[in-house]
Amino acid sequence: MTEMVNEQNEKDVFVRAYTAMVLSRTFDKKIVMAQRQGRIGFYTPSIGQEATQVGLSMALDHDDVIFQYYRDVALMIHRGVPIEVILDQIMGNAEDESKGRQMPSHYTAKKYNFMSVQSPVATNLPLAVGAAYALRYQKKNTVVVATFGDGSTSTPDFHAAMNLAAVFNLPVIFLCENNGWAISLPTEKQTKVEISEKAAAYGMKGIKVDGNNFIETYKATMEAVERARSGKGPTLIDAISFRMGAHSTSDDPSKYRSQTVEEGSEKDPITVAEEQLKSLGYLNDSLIAKIKEESTKMVNDKFDIQEKIPAPVPSTMFDDVYAEKNWIIKEEEDDIL
Amino acid sequence: MTEMVNEQNEKDVFVRAYTAMVLSRTFDKKIVMAQRQGRIGFYTPSIGQEATQVGLSMALDHDDVIFQYYRDVALMIHRGVPIEVILDQIMGNAEDESKGRQMPSHYTAKKYNFMSVQSPVATNLPLAVGAAYALRYQKKNTVVVATFGDGSTSTPDFHAAMNLAAVFNLPVIFLCENNGWAISLPTEKQTKVEISEKAAAYGMKGIKVDGNNFIETYKATMEAVERARSGKGPTLIDAISFRMGAHSTSDDPSKYRSQTVEEGSEKDPITVAEEQLKSLGYLNDSLIAKIKEESTKMVNDKFDIQEKIPAPVPSTMFDDVYAEKNWIIKEEEDDIL
Amino acid sequence: MSTMNMVQALNSTLDHIMSGDNSVILLGEDIGKDGGVFRVTEGLQAKYGEERVIDTPLVELGIVGMSVGMSLMGVKAIPEIQFQDFIYTAFDQIINQMAKMRYRSGGGFTLPMVLRTPYGGGIKGGLYHSQSGEAYFAHTAGLVVVTPSNPYDAKGLLISSVESPDPVIFLEPKRLYRAAKIEVPDEDYRVKIGEAARPMEGDDLTIITYGAMVPTVLNTVKKNNLNADVLDLRTLLPMDVNAIISSAKKTGRVVIVHEAPRTLGMGAEISALISERAIEYLYAPILRVTGPDIPFPYRLEDYYMPGEARIMKAVKRVMEFR
């Protein structure tokens, strides 16, 4: 979708957005649980950032290219990536697009124009800039998006990418999923200014938006998308939310923070969405219950199915280092297998 | 000198500043000529940046620590580094503080609290931040200065250093010697905004100053020094001048720019200083001629003397990799010598 | 004496060093309140304050660069890089500042700093939480590179590293962080930099290894009743050439085991040192059992890590070679 929703389809669009948020939330909780049960190895939950991610996704076309980060399950779901694809990655099974090579949460979904997630944070940003340069050169009217966290604004790659995007006036959107924390460091200790203000240092438009509100995020992103498509250059969006969960399943936030946002509280983006959609008359309690129920069933069912997929066969680990195996890898494969 | 000059000594102070500028200019021209004659290997002239550097130096105490860059001859001269020390480095001779190891223009002058110049630009900036942290921790009331060019603001290290200095509220001054060019790239293509505006992205004070005017630069730096010493944190100073010479003796600016500033023109910082000091009644034409003459004689004489100092003895090249040579280096030394 | 795992040994040693020397400052991501993602710095910020145990913003090159600057001013900086995989964002600071400061300043400026970082596989970390980049550092003149394989050496090497006048890269094999508890003396002691350990002595062959592979090698040797000289290098730059060469001369058969990729891994240098100095003593090729030259895979990590089977295959080849 590239233009603001009109009245006829607004209901569908918003309900679909809400459904994606719920599905993502359900998925998150399932995976965190599964990790505790030893059924998967690791996970970085999206909980609390669903509205940011869905709001972003709503503003994008299929052809737009996304350099996402490790916490973007709601974004992937809303964009149509099947739950199975996400599960396969998390399980690192034989059907995983990256062939079980990456740690959980490091997704790739080429068909949906999701690039491949790396761990070193923000190093996707210069790639997004290069991709935008190439796409403009090829006269495509696509937008490139990079997502990242608040902590990532301190990195070298953030600076490089922001400056290059501005200097070359490229169609890129830098969407900062500002969840208030970088593992144990609160954003106030990461930087002394609002992240949206950093845009000015590059001559770029900066927007601060309530990332708990999917409609607001959608609107802000639309503005950025329009700027990008009309050749007016890049935008930095600072979408403020809260990391409701742990940094990852390896993390214990009680060690470093007392502040929490409870599920269902008024700061929960899903609660915010429910209130908005109820007051617009698009949702009611029974519909909500139904959506949640279906999500739960779907996630549980798919988890059980995907869990049965075996690990990739060992020989696959020697593929794709190069287009063709060199003699070194062939020899090592022979030795190991 | 840590307080603004008062009326009694203003004349001395300003004339000393002017003298340093002239000496630096004379030195520069001598070295560029010597390079053409094959008497030295390489050089990055300061020409055009003398007022910036001297204005900075005037505001600093001996104990303040400077992480300078490769174009800071006027800064070193004003701070009292003997011409011999600078010549020894450029010649890489046996008396060079870095023992002939570094390319010309990569100075070290420990006694004067000048750190050692590296080539990768701006990578001195994080060091300055760490030094400031350490000095504050040690309860010293010193200020740390890092100098760098306009091109260097695009680097990872600039970003890292600016943010860290601001977050830790450290007594550092980032002095950008904005000479309009980074080799062949004009500042407008380096970044879309004024460099002083970049400070705001870190919550830091940013000052733009006429770097062709040593008095203005001095005042701006004093402001930054006072801020630093009183615990109010770092400052970015954008001192605007013009690179009147080539980037280095290996560079041919006619390939990429038509714009020039001629020596003696009204944009030459030395001309500016002469006019200022004449109108203050501190200088007249015959004094100026005398200063220039003495500079020329001094530079020529010292060059001839230092040029006779031989290269370091070969065995020195194996020293100082570590506190003590390890077996590898001992063995290699034995093999080579 | 206390019984400790490696994390505990490192933690108590850091505590001890900090309590005895005010000039020591730790810095890194999540090392303060959180105590480090592996808990190596647990409790130290509470004890020594935020000024000495600094939770930094997310910028490795800043962490290393600040540490260099601190060290120049007489502070002993002990930075932590959360995972060695991320150290490359600070690589220029390491190669061009940390390793070259003493040299380029003619010996005037020195950097007695210790950069700690967990490395290696074995914790299901995939491509970016499993790397063994030691060879990048060991190829870099100006650095000292060490890696302990047990809590005892961890303490002794850490004390030596902090006392070293040269900048040290202190690589912590994260797979061993909690792998074993052993007795660690309460008092100070040093494991000398540049000195390998010989945890087993034997005459038939030499197995040279370090870090996380040491227990794997020792178990293999025991289980298979090999009469092997096992060297645990402990220091990777400069390596203990005497220990390597004298053992190679004694046994004439050498197998090198490490987890990092083979090509230009430590094994290459060890092999080259031996064939330069002791080739006439050898009865067999010098073999390397290493991680393959591929990025580190997540799900199949067990195939990546050298284990008993691969070690024994190499051992048999060198023993049976004629």
Next chain:
Amino acid sequence: MSTMNMVQALNSTLDHIMSGDNSVILLGEDIGKDGGVFRVTEGLQAKYGEERVIDTPLVELGIVGMSVGMSLMGVKAIPEIQFQDFIYTAFDQIINQMAKMRYRSGGGFTLPMVLRTPYGGGIKGGLYHSQSGEAYFAHTAGLVVVTPSNPYDAKGLLISSVESPDPVIFLEPKRLYRAAKIEVPDEDYRVKIGEAARPMEGDDLTIITYGAMVPTVLNTVKKNNLNADVLDLRTLLPMDVNAIISSAKKTGRVVIVHEAPRTLGMGAEISALISERAIEYLYAPILRVTGPDIPFPYRLEDYYMPGEARIMKAVKRVMEFR
């Protein structure tokens, strides 16, 4: 046929590649108007415009990162890093993005990019304009690393690199940029990646080298009338193991020459490959003649660079060994 030095060969080949393929874009510092500090891209911006020959801001990680992103979208990016000494500021992008993209995306995303950079000493560049960092790259699975030693190979390797489906580090020995002019065919030809050259054949010993040391080795061999097999590796990852091993087996005496520091330099891997595969054919230790393990000194660079005297010392040792 035209007579060209290496700079001219590279320049005309880039020109030719760009004229035939719209999807090729060059980017780097000062490569446009200025034509590159070594003039390798001279005239190309004037011919192909600012959009295809991009003068970038001063940020190596941005140059590499943008190139990765461009390549993902089907552009063939040929970034230049002005001096290899500065590449470490982009090291994470090289190690963790460029080298691992294909692998981590399960083969879905590929990066046919060529990163060019001048390296090595011999131009009085001191610590920071003389480094030979090839081993850092050759230790990194996922990269291809090549280096030509003459204008002919420069052209042939550059064409092969641009056609390679894998990311290539193209190391240009700057000391040879203008060292010699030779005949270079006007038409396209390829120097195969992974194939060493054998510029001289002989039976008494093997000298293995590459890059700027090739002329030094060849002159030494000629001047001293050595009956030597000389290998010019040309590709450093993956090396031509067959050429190395067959020559080592033939002569039984091997000397390796490179300018980079010895410890974990390419010589270490070459030596290890030989002693793994051909130790029983050797009559003498495998010797390395290399730069010492120190930063690169300015004034004394002639002592740093391996030359005839040091090569001959090693040759005598392997020839006289018993």
